[in-house]
Amino acid sequence: MIIDHPLLGPRDSAEFTYMGDASLMMRPDGMTKDGRAKDTAKETARAFYEYGYLRDNPAGRHQELWFHEQGDRSWLVVTRDTTTHEITAVELACDVARARGRSS
Template identity: 70%
Template sequence: MIIDHPILGPRDSAEFVYKGDAMLIRRPDWQADTAVADFTEYGYLRDNPAGEHRELWFHEQGDRSWLVVTRDTTTHDITKVELARDVARQEGRSK
């Protein structure tokens, strides 16, 4: 599988490490009244979708960047690759 890194261009997926669902960018508020339940869900509950899914990938054997990869889990077709920092900033502004 080839991941088209936004800065470095096409790279083999062997250079990356899959780190899970991209929803991990949205860390719960530790001071909220529901913090225990929120962190339990954040840490342990995951969807296992068939189809399009946003995932976190770490470029371990490269520039050590974090990426959000939108990928079809049934075909492995990648439709979008973004720097995780840009996604986090964008989601932070939309709150």
């Protein structure tokens, strides 16, 4: 496969490491509003369980995380059709993360 890196242009997929579903960027917050770890909160545990273990496994369009390990070390969000391997979008993961409201 060829991944069209937004900064470097088309690169062979062998240069990349695959991680999985791009939903992994949406890590839940493990803190309460008063700044304490929500160590006993059931809903936090539930949120992390879903974050850590539950993924969609679509036959078709899939957003996934790829790491350009043999390249510039960018994490990318690649939109790929899992049935045809057609790649329709490649974005820097940091841009996607910011667009989804992640910051610091």
